[in-house]
Each structure stands twice: as structure tokens, then as C-alpha cells.
Amino acid sequence: MFGMVAATGxxxxxxxxxxxxxxxxxxxxxxxxxxxxxxxxxxSPGSADRVRTDDGRRAFVKAVSTAQNExxxxxxxxxxxxxxxxxxxxxxxxxxxxxxxxxxxxxVLQDIEGRHPATPWVADELDRILAALARLxxxxxxxxxxxxxxxxxxxxxxxxxxxxxxxxxPANLHPWAASHLDELRALADRGLAALAGDCLVHAxxxxxxxxxxxxxxxxxxxxxxxxxxxxxxxxxxLLVNVRLHGGHxxxxxxxxxxxxxxxxxxxxxxxxxxxxxxxxxxxxxPSPAGLPTLRAFQAAQADAVLSWLAELLAP
Numbered sequence: 001m002f003g004m005v006a007a008t009g010x011x012x013x014x015x016x017x018x019x020x021x022x023x024x025x026x027x028x029x030x031x032x033x034x035x036x037x038x039x040x041x042x043x044s045p046g047s048a049d050r051v052r053t054d055d056g057r058r059a060f061v062k063a064v065s066t067a068q069n070e071x072x073x074x075x076x077x078x079x080x081x082x083x084x085x086x087x088x089x090x091x092x093x094x095x096x097x098x099x100x101x102x103x104x105x106x107x108v109l110q111d112i113e114g115r116h117p118a119t120p121w122v123a124d125e126l127d128r129i130l131a132a133l134a135r136l137x138x139x140x141x142x143x144x145x146x147x148x149x150x151x152x153x154x155x156x157x158x159x160x161x162x163x164x165x166x167x168x169x170p171a172n173l174h175p176w177a178a179s180h181l182d183e184l185r186a187l188a189d190r191g192l193a194a195l196a197g198d199c200l201v202h203a204x205x206x207x208x209x210x211x212x213x214x215x216x217x218x219x220x221x222x223x224x225x226x227x228x229x230x231x232x233x234x235x236x237x238l239l240v241n242v243r244l245h246g247g248h249x250x251x252x253x254x255x256x257x258x259x260x261x262x263x264x265x266x267x268x269x270x271x272x273x274x275x276x277x278x279x280x281x282x283x284x285x286p287s288p289a290g291l292p293t294l295r296a297f298q299a300a301q302a303d304a305v306l307s308w309l310a311e312l313l314a315p
Contacts, residue, residue, distance in 0.1 A: 010290050013038050014049045017063050021104045025063070028097030028108040031055045041116060041208035042222065043297075045069050045290025046076070050111055059096055063106035069290045076105040079224040082145060083109070089139040090200065091132065091219050112219045114211035120245040121207070129210060130235060130253075132218035134260065137231035140200035151195040151203065151229030159192040161277030170284055174303065176310045177280065183313070188277050191270035197230035205234045206241035232261040236268050240275060244304040251312060269312050276305040 014022070014036035026033055031053025039048045039060075046064025064072040083095040093110040100106075117125045162185045169178065177184060202209070203225040211219040235257045243250045254272075258265040279302035283295050 010045050010292060011038060011040075012045065012047050012064075012068060014047055014051065014061070017047060017106070018104065020101070021063055021099060021106050024099035024101075025051075025059075025061055025106055025108055026053070028099070029053055029057055029059045029061075031057045036061075043291055043294055044072055044075075046072055058111040060093060060109045060111045061106060062109070063099075063104060065104045067103075069288060071288070072290075073103070073105045075224040076107055078226075079222065080105070080107055082148075082223040082226045083107070085145045086223070087140065087144060087200075091136065091217065092223060093219065093221060112211050112213070112221070114213040114217070114219060117207045117210055117212055119207050119241075120247045121242050123248070125212060126242060126248065128212070128216065129218055129238065130257070133205070133234050133238065136220070137199050137234070137261075141231060142198040143200035143228045145200065145226070148200070149227050151197070151201055151227045151233060152192055154203065154225065154227045155195060155274065155278075156192060158278035159188045159274035161279075161281035162188050162273070163277075164281050165277065174280070174306050177276075177306055180313075184273050184277060184309075187270045187273035190267065191272070191274035194264075194267035194270055195229050195233065197233070198228055199231040199233075201227050201229040201233045203227055203229070203233065203237065205238040207245075230261070230263065232257050232263050232268065233271070235261075236271055237275070240272070240301060240305055243308050244301055250308060254312075269309070272305055272309060272312075276302055276309060279305065 033051045034054045035052040036049040039050060042048065044064060045068040046062055048062045051061050052058050064076055066073055077100065080095060080098040083092060086092050093112050096108045096110060098107055117129065162181060166181045166185060202220055202223060204222065209220065209222045211221060239250050239253055242248050254268055255265055258268050279298045283299035283302055285295065287295050
């Protein structure tokens, strides 16, 4: 099992937000915030609080500025654009409003009652979420959000990871990857070509971006990476998280996803190679501000997917 690195940033809290930002949030929510409970999980150094007002209104508030991380406000803006335009059939929190003063960006979202799936993954929760992603793929095709990039456009640089590694191999490169670099480069190129599709794709499905409600409802949160791609992509990304935490036959699950989607299993394997190259290349980079565990998490994902690829590609 590889899932020993927490997916988390160093969060600020509601009380750390400037007064003007809190005032703007309270205007959107429609009341004075009297309680704010910080939420764990996710890679952001910004706030992530479930808030309650003096008249009982509830919302989920996430806010960040360039002082925490230079890139994070751009991601919040992207999430605001996507979430505001999501079709009604998409199981996601609704955007109640957004404050953007050019530095601080605060998203005010519907507060969803629920919890993250257990990790290591529990079989019935995994089945429930895979079924929900299959329904989402049907409901979200064709993608109707204007200006949404294609998955190939979004992931082109990421899927070039093995090419960059081959040009400058690290001393600690995974032994199997080192002996299969040419194959991995070719597979990643095939994977990028396989990303054609017109389904609304979340592109970052993992346990901490999912909520399970007591009534069985599955809600998908955190949408800044949304794009247009194949209907099976979110399920493949989810299986990376399942592989990371162990305990399931991910090769069998991958074959089931391919069969259900009428897709070529080899294309899904090629996408895994592209993702592994991205994780391996990014794990070499310095840690970004406010995200001290990100590189270790990416390294763990690279190792998990590479061990999986070694099994899938074994003669």
C-alpha cells in the first residue's frame, strides 16, 4: 500500500481572512458567520470552512490569496467559472457567489452534508462511486460549458513527463521505468491521443474530492481542472487513487471500466502511463508554497501507477 502521504496543504482558517473578505462572504451568505469549522484534505493552502450564520444559514467557503500560493487564486477563479455553469444534473455543490478583489478569491458554495470515502477504499463505497461516475458521464455528454478546454489540451504538457525524464533521468528513477522509458514515452503519446471526447470531465477524482451522504448520494467537489474528454477518464483517475491505497484488483476494475464504456483497454493503459509520467516528473520539482506534502504525494502516486503498469504490461 502506498497511501501513507496525506493529501493536504497548510491551511489558513476563517479568522485569517481579511475583514473585507469575510464581509463579502457574509453578504453572499446573507448573515453574520458565528461558526466556522475548517475542513481537512485537498491540496490548497487557502481556507476551507463550513460556516454557519446567526440565523442558521450554512455554506462552504474556500478562500486564498497570492500570499499563500501564487497559483491558487487562478485555480479558484477557474473553479468559480466551471461551478457556476455546471448543468443541474451534475452532482456538485452549487456556487452561491464569489468574491474576487484581484488578490483574494473566495468561493461560497452550497454546504453538502457528507463525508469522504474511507481509505483504504471500501468495496461498497467504491462500487457506489464508480456507478455515480458512470451516470455523470451520461448526464454530462455532450459537455455544454462554453470555453472548456479539451483533455488533450489540458494534459499535453503533463503527458510529456516521460520525454522530459528521458532527456534528464534522475538518479533515483524507478528501476522498472528506467528499463522501459521508450515504451512509456510511446504509451504516453498514445494516451494523449486517446483523450478525445465530448464528456464533461472533472479530471481530479480522488477520495478527498468526493462526498458520500447518508442517503447514498455521491457529490463531486473541487472542479478547477474540468475539461472535455472521454466518458471513462474520471473512472480511470479514480482507480489511480484506489491503486494508491491498495486492497483491490485495479486491473480487473480497469478492464470493467473499459468494457462498460466500449473503449480500448490499451488506450486506458496508455493514459495510466501518461499520468505516471506526470507524477514522476512533478515529484522531482521543489515543493510549492504552502503545499509541503504535494511532491511526496505525487511520488507515491508515481510508484503506485508504475507498479500497476509493470503488471499490466508483463509478457
